[in-house]
Amino acid sequence: MFDFLVGASNITKSLFLMVVGVLGTHATLLLFYIMIKVLLKIFTRNAKTNN
Amino acid sequence: MDKLFVGLYNLGIGQIVMFIIGGILIYLAVKKEYEPMLLLPIGFGTILVNLPLSAVLEYEGAPGVLKILFDAGIQTELFPVLIFVAVGAMIDFTPLFVNPTMLFFGAAAQFGIFATIVVALLVGADDLKVASAIGIIGAADGPTAIFVATKFAQKYLGPITVAAYSYMSLVPIVQPPVVRLLTTKKERMIRMDYRDVKVPKAVKILFPILITIIAGIIAPISVPLVGLLMFGNLIRECGVLERLSQSAQNELANLVTILLGITIGSTMKAEAFLQPTTLVILLGGLAAFIFDTAGGVLFAKFLNLFLKKKINPMVGAAGISAFPMSARVIQKMAQKEDPSNFILMQAVSANVAGQLGSIIAGGLILALVPLLVG
Numbered sequence: 139m140f141d142f143l144v145g146a147s148n149i150t151k152s153l154f155l156m157v158v159g160v161l162g163t164h165a166t167l168l169l170f171y172i173m174i175k176v177l178l179k180i181f182t183r184n185a186k187t188n189n
Numbered sequence: 190m191d192k193l194f195v196g197l198y199n200l201g202i203g204q205i206v207m208f209i210i211g212g213i214l215i216y217l218a219v220k221k222e223y224e225p226m227l228l229l230p231i232g233f234g235t236i237l238v239n240l241p242l243s244a245v246l247e248y249e250g251a252p253g254v255l256k257i258l259f260d261a262g263i264q265t266e267l268f269p270v271l272i273f274v275a276v277g278a279m280i281d282f283t284p285l286f287v288n289p290t291m292l293f294f295g296a297a298a299q300f301g302i303f304a305t306i307v308v309a310l311l312v313g314a315d316d317l318k319v320a321s322a323i324g325i326i327g328a329a330d331g332p333t334a335i336f337v338a339t340k341f342a343q344k345y346l347g348p349i350t351v352a353a354y355s356y357m358s359l360v361p362i363v364q365p366p367v368v369r370l371l372t373t374k375k376e377r378m379i380r381m382d383y384r385d386v387k388v389p390k391a392v393k394i395l396f397p398i399l400i401t402i403i404a405g406i407i408a409p410i411s412v413p414l415v416g417l418l419m420f421g422n423l424i425r426e427c428g429v430l431e432r433l434s435q436s437a438q439n440e441l442a443n444l445v446t447i448l449l450g451i452t453i454g455s456t457m458k459a460e461a462f463l464q465p466t467t468l469v470i471l472l473g474g475l476a477a478f479i480f481d482t483a484g485g486v487l488f489a490k491f492l493n494l495f496l497k498k499k500i501n502p503m504v505g506a507a508g509i510s511a512f513p514m515s516a517r518v519i520q521k522m523a524q525k526e527d528p529s530n531f532i533l534m535q536a537v538s539a540n541v542a543g544q545l546g547s548i549i550a551g552g553l554i555l556a557l558v559p560l561l562v563g
Binding site for chain 2: 140143144148149151152153154155156158159160162163164166167168169170171173174175177178181182184
């Protein structure tokens with residue numbers, strides 16, 4: 139998967155891990171953010187309609 | 190006669206040093222109340238396992254009680270995962286639903302994990318797996334640190350766990366100087382609005398289910414962590430399993446914590462602990478907490494460049510997983526600058542987000558490192 143890193147030093151690999159790790163964590167939590175917003179929109183609207 | 194003093198003949202200087210270290214851990218737990226639930230069992234386990242010819246590990250060729258517990262609970266990763274059920278049952282995600290933007294601080298404050306991996310390699314960690322196990326101390330989340338260390342650097346499990354829990358309890362000492370260094374007085378006095386919103390029960394129930402599915406698809410290896418944390422949370426939020434929720438929060442948490450602590454202590458044998466790498470682990474752990482704090486604060490300052498309504502950058506520091514200590518520290522700092530400033534709820538939101546962020550970061554490390562190492 140990471141063929142371009144074959145033979146690279148551990149430092150290079152760790153820097154790559156840092157970039158992918160930080161971006162990956164942000165991207166995943168962005169998904170959670172969108173999910174919370176959508177859930178709140180759906181169920182808050184439903185609650186208002188029921189009232 | 191020799192047989193009578195067999196214990197004395199087998200006592201070395203390393204074991205005496207470990208008795209002192211075990212004693213210090215017990216002192217910190219009892220006198221200073223630094224994570225006593227973990228540090229006391231670890232301290233006592235350290236003494237137990239360093240007794241000459243300690244029968245708790247092996248006796249006449251048969252595994253001793255701590256070896257059995259280690260093989261059953263740590264080797265299989267059962268204990269940290271069970272702790273996650275308990276933690277999930279304790280977490281109330283409501284502040285996060287009210288302030289979902291704070292999720293991003295929970296991501297930013299994981300920077301320390303990844304930065305420390307680089308630093309650990311620079312200062313002499315054996316390889317990327319060991320460096321990752323050191324970096325994960327920055328998750329500020331004991332079970333995640335134990336889980337990753339068990340997979341990547343089992344021989345350093347003891348010092349990594351001690352470092353993780355020690356620095357979590359030292360958050361009030363580690364974070365404030367870093368926050369003060371990176372913020373101005375004016376920034377620390379920024380006020381933030383908080384509005385109380387009623388969160389529908391359906392959201393609270395669907396949240397753990399959907400999080401498990403999303404995290405499981407992105408990083409399947411993180412499912413034991415995220416899945417069991419969210420299972421605990423579902424028990425709490427469903428509203429029909431109050432007894433199970435209470436059991437998870439109390440009986441399960443207490444029982445597994447006792448076994449986890451003393452079993453981790455069993456990894457603290459003199460020959461494994463008294464190594465230069467232990468120093469790298471302890472310093473790496475400190476660096477991880479400093480980088481985490483800096484990452485959260487600087488991310489908030491970066492966002493403030495674009496926001497009309499400014500965020501108090503101290504809230505970013507609460508994005509680490511040490512809950513609720515970090516949020517309390519930030520609130521205390523805010524009130525020191527302005528006694529009428531109240532940013533506790535925002536800090537709690539960031540703190541809860543940090544619990545999610547640390548597990549996701551741990552999951553990504555578990556998924557990526559084996560691919561990089563090849």
